[in-house]
Amino acid sequence: MRRLRLLPVALVAALALTAGACGGGSSGGGTSSGGRASGGTLTLGATIAPNPWDLRGAGLNGAELQYYEAVYDSLIRLDPNANPTANLATRWEWDATNTVLTLSLRSGVTFTDGSPLDAAAVVTNLLHTKDGTGEAAAALRDVRKAEAVDAGTVRITLSEPDPSFLGNLGQSPGMIASPRAISDGSIKTKPVGSGPYTLSGPGTTVGSQYTFIRNPKYWNAKAFPFDKVVIKVLADQTARENALRSGQVDAAEVAPGRMESLRGAGFNASPVLTGDIEGLYLWDRGGTVCKPLGDVRVRQAINYAFDRATIAKQLGGGFSTPTEQLFHPDSSAYDKSLDKRYPYDPAKAKQLLAQAGYANGFSCDELDFSTLFPAAQAAITQYLSAVGITLTPKSIPVAQILTSLQSAEVPLSYFRLSARRPWDTVRSTIAKDAAWNPYHYSDPEVDRLIADTQRLTGGEQDKAFKSLNKYLVDQAWSATWSVPQTAYALKKSLSVTPEAFMSNPPLYRISPAG
Secondary structure: OOOHHHOOHHHHHHHHHHOOOOOOOOOOOOOEOOOOOOOOEEEEEEOOOOOOOOHHHOOOOOOOHHHHHHHOEEOEEEOOOOOEEEOOEEEEEEOOOOOEEEEEEOOOOEOOOOOEOOHHHHHHHHHHHHOOOOHHHHHOOOEEEEEEEEOOEEEEEEOOOOOOHHHHOOOHHHEEEOHHHHHHOHHHOOOOEOOOEEEEEEEEEOOOEEEEEEOOOOOOHHHOOOOEEEEEEOOOHHHHHHHHHHOOOOEEEEOHHHHHHHHHOOEEEEEEEOOEEEEEEOOOOOOOOOHHHHOHHHHHHHHHHOOHHHHHHHHOOOOOEEOOOOOOOOOOOOOHHHHHOOOOOHHHHHHHHHHOOOOOOEEEEEEOOOOOOHHHHHHHHHHHHOOOEEEEEEOOOHHHHHHHHHOOOOOOEEEEEEOOOHHHHHHHHHOOOOOOOOOOOOOHHHHHHHHHHHHOOHHHHHHHHHHHHHHHHHOOOOEEEEEOEEEEEEEOOEEEOOOOOOOOOOHHHEEEOO
């Protein structure tokens, strides 16, 4: 399955530009709300357009979530630390096996087409989204059964415990669309939900600008203070910054290196962790195609070969944080002490290669990212050649990169992978059947530790994730470099509360200042 929403943010922009997307856009539609307590218009600059409105193909999070939040309400609302709180579901309870979740729904909620948002509607949505091909569908793949106990109660049965399941119901997997629109197929081109806004045709140009007007029957209007939200698609970073400075948009994601300049121009600008981990991913850690990678000493040597502090500074413009882990610093699996496991030591790298039988080094193929990420590609070549490892770049058309990687066509490459909650990382990157474990490498100890994380809860689960993390670092599953950052800038008349793992804040986190 091709999961496009796992595409790194930088690569999304690169692909969009390659396809001919352009910045700019007209100023029509949006007038800033200024410092008003409510009402007015909020105009945002976005990196991508919504694709699709049917949540079967939706990504899990990212810039497109702002579009979905405008029209679809979610079962769960996430707090700034990405913990679940009440929304459409007011209460919930797991059974003793952590495989049966019972949700109590808010009463009196209706879709904008007049139909009720009840348990039957929730069941329809969960099963419909699960049957899709996007990341939202993948997040629901453990749903074995969903049933309406009564009009206000939903019971969801999973095939196995999923520690991220409840949190994912606060993103696209838990968003609820009108069953009528799903049934007649109109949901593919026009969203119909119960959210705070509805999509306005007169102010919308597909692929360029999307205008949302207030839903007067929304149950929680105070969480969304603006009467209108306009989102302009501006794939290029420079175009987004120019739109900010000219007043065409009120807020947008910007390059972190531009924060100081924007602050000097009167904007609020703050760094935001993207939720990604970047570095050299050793896809073929079992040595299926590149035999040396099957030796843990070789993988450890690769880790010792990189000067992470220098790479993070040079590639991240001083806004990236060095790391040696697959898990994100905002997650409960992260262990700061593990980032000292592989200090920069070329001599140690050569020693380990010699012990593994590669005193004269070795060679293997890699994906050539020199067009999209020239600095990252140069860093890989420089540091690995210094310890005797020669990589032969394999050129792959941009449009085929994801399928090529997930089809195990190259044993290693530079990449960025999303690393939100620990279980999300397990399911997307570590498990044998994970989309980003293309060679389906497995390890009995990893399997045991993964089972522990599923079985346990609370503090014991956190310990199990940390144990798994330590084992992966010791086994050098990959050679990650850094936690990249982006930045979010907005007018002084607005305030925003960041949310963990989100490069673009949810709409309910943006409000007039003061």
